[in-house]
Structure formats: C-alpha cells, structure tokens
Amino acid sequence: MLQANLNFSRLPERYLFLDIAKRVAAYSKAHPEADIIRMGIGDVTRPLVPAVIQAMHQAVDDCAAAQTFHGYGPERGYLWLREAIVNGDYKPLGVEMNPDDIFVNDGAKSDTGNIGDILAPGSLVGITDPVYPVYVDTNLMRGNVIKYITCNASNGFTGDVPSQKFDVIYLCYPNNPTGAVITRSKLKEWVEYALKSGALIMYDSAYEAFIRDPQIPHSIYEIEGARECAIEFRSFSKTAGFTGVRCGYTVIPQELMVSDGKGGKVSLNSLWERRQSCKFNGASYISQKAALAVYSEQGRAETAATIDYYLETARIIRESMDAAGLEPQGGENAPYIWAKTPDGMSSWQFFDLLLDKAQVVVTPGSGFGPAGEGYFRITSFADRQRTIEAMDRIKKIL
Ligand code: PLP
Numbered sequence: 119m120l121q122a123n124l125n126f127s128r129l130p131e132r133y134l135f136l137d138i139a140k141r142v143a144a145y146s147k148a149h150p151e152a153d154i155i156r157m158g159i160g161d162v163t164r165p166l167v168p169a170v171i172q173a174m175h176q177a178v179d180d181c182a183a184a185q186t187f188h189g190y191g192p193e194r195g196y197l198w199l200r201e202a203i204v205n206g207d208y209k210p211l212g213v214e215m216n217p218d219d220i221f222v223n224d225g226a227k228s229d230t231g232n233i234g235d236i237l238a239p240g241s242l243v244g245i246t247d248p249v250y251p252v253y254v255d256t257n258l259m260r261g262n263v264i265k266y267i268t269c270n271a272s273n274g275f276t277g278d279v280p281s282q283k284f285d286v287i288y289l290c291y292p293n294n295p296t297g298a299v300i301t302r303s304k305l306k307e308w309v310e311y312a313l314k315s316g317a318l319i320m321y322d323s324a325y326e327a328f329i330r331d332p333q334i335p336h337s338i339y340e341i342e343g344a345r346e347c348a349i350e351f352r353s354f355s356k357t358a359g360f361t362g363v364r365c366g367y368t369v370i371p372q373e374l375m376v377s378d379g380k381g382g383k384v385s386l387n388s389l390w391e392r393r394q395s396c397k398f399n400g401a402s403y404i405s406q407k408a409a410l411a412v413y414s415e416q417g418r419a420e421t422a423a424t425i426d427y428y429l430e431t432a433r434i435i436r437e438s439m440d441a442a443g444l445e446p447q448g449g450e451n452a453p454y455i456w457a458k459t460p461d462g463m464s465s466w467q468f469f470d471l472l473l474d475k476a477q478v479v480v481t482p483g484s485g486f487g488p489a490g491e492g493y494f495r496i497t498s499f500a501d502r503q504r505t506i507e508a509m510d511r512i513k514k515i516l
Contacts, residue, residue, distance in 0.1 A: 128258045134251060134485035135159060138469075145473050155508040157496045158479040160294065160454070162359045164427060164499075166408075167420035170358060173411035177404040188403035193395045195222020195367065199406045203367060206413040207352070213339045219371045219387065221394060222409075224401045226324050226353035226366040231256040232397075233320065233349065233368070236389040237376070241285035246277045248295055248486035248493070250322070253288045262286075268489045269296065275447060275456070276300050279311045287312065289338075290322035292329060295486045295495040296456040297432075297448015299334045305341050312347035318376070318386075319348040324366075327357040327425055329451045345371040349386070356453065358412045358421045365405040428453050431505050432498035438509035439496070442516050455496045456483070460516055465491055476511035 138158055146152060166174075180186040194200065200217035208215040223229050231252050234241075243257045247266035257264055265284070267277040275298035276291070289308060291300040300308075312319050321338040329336055338344045353366035360366075370390050375383040401409075411417045432449035439446035439457045449455040459468040465482035472478045483493030498505070 123259065125259050125261045129255050130251075134481070137485070138479065138481065141470070141473065142479055149477075152477045154473075154477045154479060155500065155504050155511070156479045157500050157505065157508055158481040160356075160497050160499065161361050162356060162428075162499050163501060164359055164424045166359050166363070167417065167424060169411045169414055169417035169420050170363075170408045173417075174363075174404055174408045177407035180407075181403070191400045191403060191406065193391060193398075193400065194218065194220065195401065196403075196406050199410050200367075202410055202413040206418075208337065208339065211337055211340055213337060215339070215369070216372065219369050221368045221370065221390060222401050222406060223366050223368060223398070224364040224405070225355055225360070226322065226351045226368075227252060228398075229366070229368045230320065230322060230351050232393075233390075234260045234262065235393050235397075236386060237286065237318070238379075242283075244280060244284040244287045244317075245487075246289060246293075247488060248483060248490035249288070250290055250294045251486065253320070253322075254487070266487060266489070269293075269298070270489055271445075271447075274298060274304075276304055279307045283315045284317045286318050286320060288320045288322070290324070292323075292325040292452035293448070293454070294325065295454055295481065295483065295490065297450075297452035297454035298456075299329065299331070299451045302333065302335050302340070305335055305338060309338065309341045309344050309347060313343050317347070318374075319344075321348050321350045323350060324353040325356055325452055326352065327421070328429065328453055330429065331451050334451055339369070339371075345373055347374070349374070354409050354412060357425075358409075358417075359424065360405070360408070363405050363408055365401050365409040427502070428498045431500070431502050434502075434505060435496050435498060435509065438513060442513055449498065453498045455498070456493055457496065459483075459492055459494060462492070465494055468494055471515070472512065475515045476508070478508045478511055 200220045203220055204215045204217055239261050241262045243262050243264050244267050245253050245264055246269050269275045269277045275296040326336040338348045338350055350369040354360035370387040372387045374386045378384040435455045436446045436449040444457040447456040465484040469482040481495040483490030
C-alpha cells in the first residue's frame with residue numbers, strides 16, 4: 119500500500135487556532151447568551167482603505183475589456199509592483215535593491231512554508247521560541263531537524279546568538295507572538311553569525327509597518343552583509359489589511375548562493391524562480407494593482423492611519439495589562455502584546471479562566487512553543503470599544 123509522508127506524524131496533533139476555535143465553540147454552545155470578545159486571532163478588522171478599493175475597482179474594469187484584460191502575469195510579479203517595492207520600501211532605508219531580487223506572491227505564509235523546496239532536506243534548523251507555528255510545521259513536514267532558540271525576558275525576547283552551527287535560522291521581527299523588536303546591533307550579531315557559520319537566515323518582517331521607533335531596523339538588508347546570507351519575507355496583510363486580498367513578496371538577493379553539491383555554487387534566486395515558475399502562477403492582477411495603490415501618496419497616508427489606530431489600541435491593552443501586574447511586552451512597534459499569566463497559571467488554564475469568567479478569548483502562549491508556557495498573546499486588531507470592554511472585564515476578575 120502507498121505510504122503517507124510519515125513526517126506528518128511528527129507534527130503537533132492539533133493546530134493552535136483550531137484548538138482555540140473548538141473550545142470557544144463548545145463554550146458558546148453551552149452559553150448561547152455569552153457575548154464573547156475575540157482577541158486571539160491575528161486577523162485584521164479594519165476595512166481596506168479607499169486608495170486600495172479604488173485601485174481594485176479599476177483593475178476589475180481593466181479585466182472587462184479585451185485591450186486591458188490581463189491573464190497570467192510574469193512569474194516574479196509585475197515589474198511596476200516590484201519597482202514600487204524597491205522605491206517605496208527599500209530606497210527610503212538606504213538599501214539598494216534590484217526588482218529582480220523580488221518575487222511577488224499571494225501572501226507570506228505560502229513562501230515561508232514553501233521556501234524549503236530549494237534547500238536540501240534534513241537540514242538543521244534553528245527556530246526562535248515562542249514562534250509563528252508555520253516555520254516549525256513546514257520544516258517538520260520536510261524531515262528537517264529543528265532546534266529551538268529560547269527567547270525570554272532575559273534576552274529581550276530576541277534569543278541569544280548560538281555557539282553551535284545551523285543550516286537555517288528563522289527570525290521574525292517585529293515578532294509574532296511576543297511583539298518584540300530587534301535592535302540594529304542585535305540584528306548585526308545575527309548577520310555576522312550567519313556569514314561566519316554559513317547559515318541562511320529566513321527573516322520574516324510581516325509586521326515592519328508597525329515600527330515607529332526610528333532606531334529599529336525595518337529590513338535585515340539594512341545590515342551590511344545580509345544580502346549574502348538572508349532571505350526576507352514581507353506581506354501586505356497587516357500593512358494594508360490584505361488578509362483576504364492576498365499579496366506579499368519575498369526578497370532573494372541575486373548574490374545569495376548555496377552549495378550545488380558538486381564543489382560549485384548555485385543562486386537561490388534562480389532556484390526560486392525555477393520553483394515558482396513550476397508550482398505557482400502568480401498573485402492575481404487585481405491583488406497586485408491593489409498592492410501598488412498602497413505605495414501611492416493617498417495609499418501611504420491611509421494605511422499609516424489604520425496602523426496608528428491599531429497601535430493606539432495596543433497602547434490601551436498594554437497599559438491595562440501593566441496595571442493588572444501582568445508584565446506586558448510588545449505592542450509599541452508591533453500589533454501583539456505578550457503578557458504573563460497571573461499566579462503561575464498555565465497558558466491554557468488562564469485561557470479557560472478568561473473565557474469562562476470574562477468571555478474574552480486570548481491566545482495561550484504555550485501554543486507558540488515551549489518558551490510560551492506561562493504567557494498569553496493579545497492582538498490589537500479588534501474593535502477599539504470592544505477592546506476597552508475586554509480590558510475592563512479582565513481587570514474585574516483578576
Ligand atoms: N508571518 C507572520 C509572522 C505572520 O504572523 C503571518 C500571519 O499571521 C504571516 C507571515 C502570513 O501572512 P500572510 O500569508 O497573510 O501574508
């Protein structure tokens with residue numbers, strides 16, 4: 119009989135958000151009158167901004183006429199979008215980027231999960247813990263060996279640069295779930311480590327638009343040498359509310375090389391182009407036109423205002439958690455607030471308590487990895503008034 123990919127048996131039995139949904143559904147069934155406030159899921163709640171909506175309407179109209187209709191697009195994404203990315207996201211940082219370093223996709227999740235296609239299976243992968251579960255699960259599916267790099271209060275939730283060698287390291291800043299950001303000097307340490315040891319860094323900066331502190335780097339390519347050792351993932355999901363539209367991009371600098379196994383080198387950019395042209399047919403023309411609108415003057419101003427709204431909500435959450443003595447982290451240059459459960463409760467015990475006594479849903483920290491035990495994550499993506507009410511309810515039961 120045909121055998122399944124047995125690596126799937128190495129995955130955690132249940133996906134965190136599915137587990138949360140099941141518990142919430144069971145509670146709702148038992149308490150149909152309960153007014154539940156959901157602050158667990160990282161989905162945005164603000165609508166798309168007018169600049170994006172106008173661009174999408176126009177793109178739909180383009181598809182209605184033979185002269186302006188668009189079918190399959192270029193494998194790497196339309197050049198007009200890649201040029202807007204180079205000029206809008208990298209030039210202001212003083213980073214030289216070539217449009218051919220960029221691959222437009224249907225959101226960062228696909229590429230952060232699929233990138234392993236172009237690397238040898240069985241790699242030793244270092245993953246910061248707690249972590250966005252996709253990196254762990256997709257590496258397990260591939261048969262890679264994972265070792266956690268613990269992030270906790272003692273290292274500012276950014277992990278100590280390891281002394282051992284890894285093939286691949288995953289970093290995510292601003293971080294999901296802790297909301298931690300990385301300083302330029304710490305990021306420099308990681309780049310130096312990678313250049314010295316030959317590791318490849320997967321840098322996920324899906325939340326870079328939330329950075330307001332001018333000292334915090336937005337891109338790993340702000341650090342010298344990163345073009346030779348890092349791939350960067352970005353997304354319009356949280357930057358511009360594209361969680362349902364789907365568009366993001368991956369940067370693979372053309373000088374980034376790995377061994378070809380025959381004593382020579384091969385470019386990861388060319389391997390990824392080969393992989394994408396085989397397995398991916400591009401983000402839709404409509405999504406890419408919508409993404410382009412994010413870089414217009416109007417688009418920039420409107421998306422920045424939406425992020426300001428989330429950051430103000432994050433400030434309210436952080437202050438409330440602080441007043442409750444739960445030692446909050448993050449929420450200043452990130453949409454997530456990471457706080458300690460009270461009285462040494464486990465993450466799931468506190469989740470159940472909040473659901474039962476306050477009808478508020480948070481995300482249990484242990485779902486993001488072993489170092490998340492004893493913590494919980496709150497997102498700032500919910501409605502402001504509902505968030506304030508949730509904070510009042512939590513304060514009352516503590
Ligand atoms: N990376 C991180 C750290 C995330 O938290 C998310 C979504 O929550 C993603 C990537 C994927 O985003 P998308 O596929 O919507 O671009």
